Amino acid sequence: MSQPESRLVTLAPGLRRLRADNPSPMTFTGTNTYLLGTKRLAVIDPGPADPAHIDAILRALEPGQEIAHIFVTHAHVDHSPGARLLQEQCGAPIYAYGSAYSGLSRVMTRRRAQGLDLGMDGGVDRMFYPDHPLKTGDVIEEEDWSLEAHHTPGHLPNHMCFLWREPMALFTGDHIMGWATSMIAPPEGDWKPYQVALKRIAKRTDLTCGYAGHGEPIEDVSARAQTLHVHRRMRARQVDIALCDGPVTPMAFARATYNDTPEVLIPAAACNVLAYLLWLEEEKLIVAQGPLGLETVFERLVPPEHWLRDDLVKRLERLQAQL
Ligand SMILES: [Zn+2]
CATH class of the missing domain: 1.10.10.10 (Winged helix-like DNA-binding domain superfamily/Winged helix DNA-binding domain)
Structure with missing residues (x-):
């Protein structure tokens, strides 16, 4: 097991990544937790319910820094359960689209009611709910950063990507990753909304890089979205x-x-x-x-x-x- 500090890296001015110690075939080298800002920080995806990882997030704070906001891309157990643990320590509000199934399409709502269950919902954080539900276009900002929410269902109904507006970089969660394709497991996963959301990102010419939930930064996030589509x-x-x-x-x-x-x-x-x-x-x-x-x-x-x-x-x- 590696020391948490060795998993903390600076990716860009005002952006650091702390990797949770939960590697697996599904999570690759572990869940990426991002710390955005220089004073009042945003933490994006606090990760699994791992007190050691939460401690490492808190230890990453430099003098004069505080965690002011917690963002969650989606309610899978490797991304969201850490949010409440972190909140207990810092008091910051939690932002996300909604609970895990809140963005479920009409088609998959019917399929689910008809009993479609692949047993994949063990990976769903059913306890998750945000303090502040977000919708596409909502902006949360501080003096030195600004994030715009985009609902991107398909991997999970409540999946969101967050656009960091100054460098036009996208926090992509599990929607777009560089190391693998995303799992679309019905009824939580839904093929059509996934492709629609992917295409929307592929068509944007103003985006720079992507910061995914697992793996290394994606150099050109629109090109990667197009490739995956x-x-x-x-x-x-x-x-x-x-x-x-x-x-x-x-x-x-x-x-x-x-x-x-x-x-x-x-x-x-x-x-x-x-x-x-x-x-x-x-x-x-x-x-x-x-x-x-x-x-x-x-x-x-x-x-x-x-x-x-x-x-x-x-x-x-x-x-x-x-x-
Ligand atoms: Zn996921």
Whole structure:
């Protein structure tokens, strides 16, 4: 176990990163906690419920500095439970979109009510709620920094990115990371809003770098968003082609297709496949046989000779182009 101080680095004037000691295949080298400002600081993502990490955040304060605001990108257990622990020590208010499920789409609200449960909600911090709910465009500022909130659901319904306005850098949480793609595990994860939010960032030409929830800074965050968007469309196309040959199950497809993915991450990959299949089902192009899960069989609603015919391909491309 490394000493907390050795995980504290300065990334830019007025911005430091303290990495939590929770490395894993899902969290990479650990959760990134950001300390923004030089006097009245913002702490972004205090991380897991780890008192040693909270102590390290407090020890990182220099003379004349105080924690004035706590921001949370989303209510996963590796990002948000530390917020209340930190608040107990410093009294600062907590800002976020809302509780974990507060931004759930109508489609996934219905799926969840119908019993869709992949068992991934163990990673959801159900106890989390902010003192101040934020919406897109809300700005919180101090003398030497200014953050603008952007709701970016898809990885989790309450996910937000925070725009640091002077360098136009984006705190991206788990929405955009440099080291990996994001997990989209329904019903918390939702393929369409994820792609829409990604596209919105990809289209911005005014952004500089990204500071993700895990891993190193992203040099050009819009370019990375575009790459991730195209990558997911490419995966979607692979699913379309597999459906041409016959029924598809998320787990079998992930095993056959995600050749570079470590075995331990195959279920996460299968969640992403299921997220896309559910979207196809919403569009009435396929149907699920039986209760939804990673082993569910999905079948075309149109005959095989029509599945990749020009009109259907065009329809899929038109639908995907909206995202
Ligand atoms: Zn997450």
